[in-house]
Amino acid sequence: MKKIIILVLCLLLTGCYNYKELNKIAIVSSISIDKKDNKYLVGAQVLNVKPKDDSNSSNVIVYEEEGKTIEEALRNITKKSNKKLYGGHLSKLVISEEVAKDGIIDIVDLFQRLPEIKDEFTITISKGIDANKVIKVMTSPESIPADFVKNVIDSADVDSAITHSSKLDEFVSYYLKKYIDPVITVLEVKDYDKDGTTLKNNESTYPKTKIVLDYVGITYKGKLESYLNKDETIGYNFIRDNIDQMVIPIKCDKDNYASISILNSKTKVKVDKNYTITFNIENKSALNEYNCKNNINKNKLEKDTNKMIKKYINKALEKQDKSKSQFLGLKRYIYLKYPKYNNEEYKVKIKVKTNITRTGEINKSSKGEKYEDK
Amino acid sequence: MNIDKLKNNNPDLKIRELVINNKTIKIIYFESLCTSSDINDFILRPITNNKLDNIRLIKDKLPSSNIVELKEEKELLFCLYSGFTIINIDKDYIAFETKYSLDSGINEASNEKVIKGPKDAFTENYQNNLGLIRKRIRTDKLIIKEYIIGSESKTKVSFIYLEDKCNKDFINEIDNKLKNMDIEYVLNSNYIVDHLEDNKSLFPTNIMTERPDLVTFCLLEGRCSIVVENSPQAVIIPAFFSDYMKTVDDYYQNNINVILTRIIRFISFIIAIIIPGLYIALTTFNQETLPTSVLINFSMQREGVPFPSFIEALLLWLSFEILREADTRVPFVVGSSMSIVGALVLGQAAVEAGLISPIMIIVIAISSVASFLFNDNDIVNSIRIWKLIFLLLGSFVGLYGIFIGTLLFIIRICSIKSFGYDFILKRR
Amino acid sequence: MKISKYMYASIIFFLTETMFLHIGLSDILKTGNIYSVLVGSLLSFIPIFFILKIKPNRFIKVLLVILLSIYFIYTLYLIKIYVQDKYLDATPSFIIILMFLLPISYIKDIKTISKVSFILFIITSITIIFSFINLCPSIEIDNFKPVNPNITDIIIGSIKYMFYFISPSIMLVFIPKNEISNKSIILFYILSMIHILILFILIIGIFGIDLSINFTYPEYSLMKKINYFDFIQHIENIIAAEWLYSIFISCVMSIYSIKKGIS
Incomplete structure (x- = not known):
């Protein structure tokens, strides 16, 4: 009996310090960081809890404040918000170009150190526009804009090789390793308009203000160095073995193209003692579109695909030679095998092998089958 | 042996006197405990027909399957109260059994039902x-x-x-x-x-x-x-503890199917105890465990509710228990209106009045229904108390409290001894 | 009859992994590679045989009582910082320790401890399998690659591993000898060894050496990565209860051993 009294007493003494009711916390879904006169301008995109059948108010509310550190800026938001901010479900971080050029690694410390934040969220850079404008765009009224953009990035990562989603722990891990530098996804806003932040953006079938992915940016010593364009990004993905599925257009005629869709691809790396790196790329693909009149010649298509892939990779290698950043990690491949490597010269060889497994439902393109053309 | 004193206080004590061959034979019995037709047929008629007049003859000749020869007063009273008929000649007493069975016969089991298998049950006899x-x-x-x-x-x-x-x-x-x-x-x-x-x-x-x-x-x-x-x-x-997970039905059905049923019963035992406390701990202390879409859904439902979660859960639990207790006491004829009132109280009306959130009703209802799976009333009552302990622990200290509660529960089960046998291991 | 031998031996599973929680893992990760773990786990078979043969006489009992009281205070300190860091920020520490001591007051003899620890072992093994299945595909072999082992590092690492692994199990001296058999003890030692080895492989394989040295609780940050169908995420709160149970069993066993040692 005495034990029960002690239990009840000490439960009452706990005072519920950590008790947070669900309707008194504001769930933050994405954060944007800008710089303004040597201070950080931080914006937080917070969910607006409304009853289900009310579609006249927006899904999210954005608060902005400034401060000398990021946490101070987030605390200053309590000047405006009626609920305490809660970062347990943070899914996206948008950084402006200016902050990125000064150093991305300077601002990630808060997100690694706070125990309630999970470090699986995506870091992105906003190109050509302030970061807080990106999180103010209303993408669709049914879903949270942060989730929408995160799904855009994730599905692009899988379906086409034109980007690479960078999570926080991968970023820091690559930053700390030797001879390799991380890359970051880049976002852009097309046709930014004041109406883009309101529900008017979604009234028609064609929203005016859109958030668009813009390939990838490379960093050196934690600071943003430059951007990659489409071919270089695809080459980067091939070298780092990040390809899931993608489409390559191949010229099959003088003016017409066929499209080969790669189903899965694997890159194997070998290093020999003359510091020559050999990439063996093998992939399985399917022929999805053939816009030429002549017959399908599998061997020729395979050879053309190989040539195209080599072209992408060479473009990436050229960019690597021009920049200080080691975003491809070629020297790391050598270092992993020969730990005594010390920044010497290296050579790269590429071998590609494509295997077209399916050609689809029809044999020849119907384009060349019309009786009068034969 | 003083029979007349008894007769003053007990109106159902009957004394019948016969005179045979100048000897008085007294026949003493309680009318409320004995079958009168048996006394007529098997005691009075043979005595009067055959003119039996001493104890030895009566003992040998009367047809009766259960005879007690009495020597002292305590035995006489005990036999009288158990439905025996006392025959008294001079100073000798002898008792014959003529009990009236005051019960309802063998009928069907009302509380423990089975689908296959015999359905007879114990009675008061x-x-x-x-x-x-x-x-x-x-x-x-x-x-x-x-x-x-x-x-x-x-x-x-x-x-x-x-x-x-x-x-x-x-x-x-x-x-x-x-x-x-x-x-x-x-x-x-x-x-x-x-x-x-x-x-x-x-x-x-x-x-x-x-x-x-x-x-x-x-x-x-x-x-x-x-x-x-x-x-x-x-x-x-x-x-033992595994008896709570078994019912008699298991012995009459296919062996392999029964394994799944026992797993379901074990899971429902755990659900009945833990779920209210776990729900409150997860939504008020550790919100990061829930997926984002679920959290948004819960958050939308809690808008406008005036009570904090803990008090809401207590009120709902209390009304469930009141309903359950009322269900067993109400007489059959009034039963249908009770169920309508119950559905009203806990159903749409409370939600639309803005007093409780729908998700809390679902949580407490699942936990209550899961505890009805066990047919022994003692176990259902003990589940109720443990549910309350987990609720208290979960709402004051969060997920840490749920772990402490789990440890408490396991320690309590492991230290029970049932008549010298281990509660879990089934050994001495 | 057979199960009771394994019940007493399952106490060992939790005793050996307590010291790894906050201090042990980070300390051994600082040596920089995984070979110290492998060598240490093979070498730690040797002290086990010596421990099984100790007979408690008076001098050993006094020594053990002093050491175990220090260990008991250490476990209370460990539970305070672990719960305050991860679960409850603002609750005063006095309440956390009081609630932890409450279940302990219901335990009266060694048989209950063995049954409790066996049930906790079953629960823990289910959560371990559940989490390991999901974490295995995320290992990158390149994180092990720079293969330049330094012999002094390996030796120091394996000695540290042996110290953290074997030292709490001197409490085995106080368990009655007719209830346990050597075979069951060795079995549970091997299980615990495999568990810690897989933990190390996962931490170094997923995070890499440079990042994992920096964490304060590497095993907790490892559990943050469990992800089933994008729906069940961030359940490290529930999975990390395994460490709470191991601290609990250590605390209970140290109190019991102190009681036995004094009498």
């Missing part, structure tokens, strides 16, 4: 109960020891076991305790068991059942049973 057990085990290893317990009620209590399967030390221990038991009255079988062992835990360490086939199965496993007069429940000792 002591000999019927013993017979139902005896006709299932037809061996001479079945030992029945009888005691008379209770200074005011003098009820017959029998202790049944199979000689070659039960533990000898256990039998001797219970035997000693039953012989020296010193209580005033025994109204039901649980009185005996409560005095046999002092059990401080919430879980019952005995099974009270009204089905003779369950008693038979347990006897064949090596356990013992106690049958008490005037009680339609037999007690099986010792009881």
Whole structure:
């Protein structure tokens, strides 16, 4: 009996310090960081809890404040918000170009150190526009804009090789390793308009203000160095073995193209003692579109695909030679095998092998089958 | 032996005097306990027809299966109160049994239902109960020891076991305790068991059942049973934790299907105890465990509710328990309006009035329904208390409290001893 | 009859992994590679045989009582910082320790401890399998690659591993000798060794050496990565209860051993 009294007493003494009711916390879904006169301008995109059948108010509310550190800026938001901010479900971080050029690694410390934040969220850079404008765009009224953009990035990562989603722990891990530098996804806003932040953006079938992915940016010593364009990004993905599925257009005629869709691809790396790196790329693909009149010649298509892939990779290698950043990690491949490597010269060889497994439902393109053309 | 004093206080005591060959024969019986037609046919008629006039002749000639020769007053009173008829010639007394069976016959089990298998149940008649057990085990290893317990009620209590399967030390221990038991009255079988062992835990360490086939199965496993007069429940000792997960149905169905049913029962036991506390701990202390879409859904439902979660859960739990208690007490004819009122209170009306959130109703309802899976009322009551403990721990200290509660529960179960047997390991 | 031998031996599973929680893992990760773990786990078979042969006489009992009281205070300190860091920020520490001591007051003898620890072992093994299945595909072999082992590092690492692994199990001296058999003890030692080895492989394989040195609780940050169908995420709160149970069993065993040692 005495034990029960002690239990009840000490439960009452706990005072519920950590008790947070669900309707008194504001769930933050994405954060944007800008710089303004040597201070950080931080914006937080917070969910607006409304009853289900009310579609006249927006899904999210954005608060902005400034401060000398990021946490101070987030605390200053309590000047405006009626609920305490809660970062347990943070899914996206948008950084402006200016902050990125000064150093991305300077601002990630808060997100690694706070125990309630999970470090699986995506870091992105906003190109050509302030970061807080990106999180103010209303993408669709049914879903949270942060989730929408995160799904855009994730599905692009899988379906086409034109980007690479960078999570926080991968970023820091690559930053700390030797001879390799991380890359970051880049976002852009097309046709930014004041109406883009309101529900008017979604009234028609064609929203005016859109958030668009813009390939990838490379960093050196934690600071943003430059951007990659489409071919270089695809080459980067091939070298780092990040390809899931993608489409390559191949010229099959003088003016017409066929499209080969790669189903899965694997890159194997070998290093020999003359510091020559050999990439063996093998992939399985399917022929999805053939816009030429002549017959399908599998061997020729395979050879053309190989040539195209080599072209992408060479473009990436050229960019690597021009920049200080080691975003491809070629020297790391050598270092992993020969730990005594010390920044010497290296050579790269590429071998590609494509295997077209399916050609689809029809044999020849119907384009060349019309009786009068034969 | 003073019969006339008794006659003043008891109007149903009848004394019939016959005079045969100049000897007065007194026939004394309680009208409320004896069958009058038996007395007429088997006692009065042979005496008057054959003119029997001394005790020896009466003892040899009267057809009766149960005769007691009386020497002292205590025995006389005991036999009178048990429905015997006393025949008195001069100073000799002899008693014949003419009991009127005051019960309802063998009918169907009302509380423990099965789909396949026999449906008969124990009644309030002591000999019927013993017979139902005896006709299932037809061996001479079945030992029945009888005691008379209770200074005011003098009820017959029998202790049944199979000689070659039960533990000898256990039998001797219970035997000693039953012989020296010193209580005033025994109204039901649980009185005996409560005095046999002092059990401080919430879980019952005995099974009270009204089905003779369950008693038979347990006897064949090596356990013992106690049958008490005037009680339609037999007690099986010792009881273990795995008994709560079994029902009698399991013995009559396909072996492999039963494994899944037992897993479902075990999971529902855990659900019934943990879910309200876990829900409150997850939504108020550790919100990062829930996925984002679920959290948004819960958040939308809690808008406009005036109570904090803990008080909301307590109120709903209280109203569920009130409904359940009322359900067992209300007479059958008024039953339908009770169910309508219950549905109204806990259904749409409360949600639309903005007092509680729908998700809390679902959580408490699942936990209450899951606890009804167990047919013993004692277990349902003990689940109720543990649910309250987990609720308190979860809402004051969060997920850490749920872990402490789990440790408390496991420690309590592991330290219960049921009549010297381990509660979990089934060994001494 | 057979199960009771394994019940007493399952106490060992929790005793050996307590010291790894906050200090042990980070300390051994600082040596920089995984070979110290492998060598240490093979070498730690040797002290086990010596421990099984100790007979408690008076001098050993006094020594053990002093050491175990220090260990008991250490476990209370460990539970305070672990719960305050991860679960409850603002609750005063006095309440956390009081609630932890409450279940301990219900335990009266060694048989209950063994049954409790066996049930906790079953629960823990289910959560371990559940989490390991999901974490295995995320290992990158390149994180092990720079293969330049330094012999002094390996030796120091394996000695540290042996110290953290074997030292709490001197409490085995106080368990009655007729209840346990050597075979069951060795079995549970091997299980615990495999568990810690897989933990190390996962931490170094997923995070890499440079990042994992920096964490304060590497095993907790490892559990943050469990992800089933994108729906069940961030359940490290529930999975990390395994460490709470191991601290609990250590605390209970140290109290019991102190009681036995004094009498």
